[in-house]
Amino acid sequence: MLIETPLACCQPLAAPALTDEDAEATAAIFTALADPARVKIVNQLARRGGAVCACELEPGLGLSQPTVSHHLKKLTEAGLLDREQRGRWAYFALNRDAVEKLAAVADLKGACC
Numbered sequence: 001m002l003i004e005t006p007l008a009c010c011q012p013l014a015a016p017a018l019t020d021e022d023a024e025a026t027a028a029i030f031t032a033l034a035d036p037a038r039v040k041i042v043n044q045l046a047r048r049g050g051a052v053c054a055c056e057l058e059p060g061l062g063l064s065q066p067t068v069s070h071h072l073k074k075l076t077e078a079g080l081l082d083r084e085q086r087g088r089w090a091y092f093a094l095n096r097d098a099v100e101k102l103a104a105v106a107d108l109k110g111a112c113c
Contacts, residue, residue, distance in 0.1 A: 026105050029098075032078030037061055038071050042080065042094065051084055051091035 018026070033039055040061055045052055058068050072092055075081045080098045084091045 028078055029080070029102055029105060032075055032080055035071065035074075037063060037067070038075055041068075041071055041075060041092075045081070045092060045094050046099075051082075051093040053086075054090050054092060057092075 033042065041057060044057055044060055054068060054072055055065070057072075058065055061068060063071075072081065072083075072090075076083050076092070078098075080095055080102070081092045082095050084093070
């Protein structure tokens with residue numbers, strides 16, 4: 001069973017005006033992705049397409065298990081990942097809604113002259 005964490009609604013950065021709430025929600029997403037290891041985790045999960053055991057992420061990152069767990073926790077708290085417990089092992093997958101919102105937030109096409 002995947003545990004879903006709701007992601008606050010975000011507006012595209014090119015929206016006419018962001019409310020304080022929208023700006024905070026958008027900043028939270030970018031804060032969660034502000035670490036290169038977290039960007040790599042999201043990239044690995046996107047390439048694998050589906051739930052991946054946390055232990056499978058460690059070799060590709062070159063980080064210790066506690067550090068990988070810390071980054072996974074931050075991404076899950078931000079709503080970017082779903083976490084599923086399977087016995088002793090935790091499996092993570094990208095949250096589809098979060099990925100769609102992230103794509104919408106970062107869509108700056110047509111914003112420049």
